[in-house]
Amino acid sequence: MTTRNLFYEDPYLKEASAKIIEISDQGILLDQTIFFGKSCGVKPDTGTISNEKGIANVVNVLRSDKGNIHVIDENPGFGVGDEVNLKIDWDRRYAMMKHHTTLHLISAIVWNKHGVLVTGSDITxxxxxxDFDMSRNFTKEELKEIEDQMRKIIEEDHPTSAEVLSIDEVVSTPGLIRTKNNILPKGLKEVRVVSIGSVDRQADGGIHVKSTKELGSFKILKHKNKGRGIRRLEVTVF
Ligand SMILES: [Zn+2]
Incomplete structure (x- = not known):
């Protein structure tokens, strides 16, 4: 049995119930979960797992073939088969969902304008x-243009959606993989593809806000030359 990933069905679930199906040295495996693991630069969710035996803090979420493993600070006596309540730190998660959608939009804007790929991302x-595979700095005008386009896209309120495509379709469609290093695991048959209105469509395992208006205000905080042909943008929405 593998864990049902409720965060894909509804990324806005803050609480849910679940059943413990396995407990190992690493942590707890559940029949279903709202705890998202690390992906696309997003940090794993934190939160709590509780029942009448007590409450445990989820301090990390590891990915495994069977499903997400919930690493807890201390087991209050949970056993396999226990029904438990799950609660994620919603404010933290929602802020990261917003930043994740934001980075997809920036990667689309920069890809369309400059044709450069993403080499890495980090979301808090x-x-x-x-980070972009780019051998020169963005000019002041180009940075301004990115900000202007972001604000326009937010205002236009594009909805996000996800679909599952075959690996063959994904690799034969130009632009669906926007990272320099192909991060798709070997042997994969199907790939989740996320679209943001008419702005962006790319292979992605992450979770996003419902529509771009939720991003609010956008700002570029910093532009850095990281050396080795890498330029970094630090951004925020608020
Ligand atoms: Zn992503």
Missing amino acids: PEKAKI
């Missing part, structure tokens, strides 16, 4: 960093 609730 406070800000997001995105």
Whole structure:
């Protein structure tokens, strides 16, 4: 049995119930979960798992073939088969969902304008960093243009959606893989593809806000030359 990933069905679920199906040295496996693991630069969710035996803090979420493994600070006596309540730190998660959608939009804007790929990203609730395979700095005008386009896209309120495509379709469609290093695991048959209105469509395992208006205000905080042909943008939405 593998864990049902409720966060894909509804990324806005803050609480849910679940059943413990396995407990290992690493942590707890559940029949279903709202805890998202690390992906696309997003940090794993934190939160709590509880029942009448007590409450445990989820301090990390590891990915495994069977499903997400919930790493807890201390087991209050949970056993396999226990029904438990799940609760994620919603404010933290929602801020990271917003930053994740933001980075997809920036990667689309930069791809369309400059044709450069993403080499890495890092997302926290406070800000997001995105690195481009780019051998020169963005000019002041180009940075302004990115900000202007972001604000326009947010205002236009594009909805996000996800679909599952075959690996063959994904690799034969130009632009669906926007990272320099192909991060698709070997042997994969199907790939989740996320669209943001008419702005962006790319292979992605992450979760996003419903529509771009939720991003609010957008700002580029910093532009850095990271050396080795990498330029970094630090951005935030608030
Ligand atoms: Zn992503």
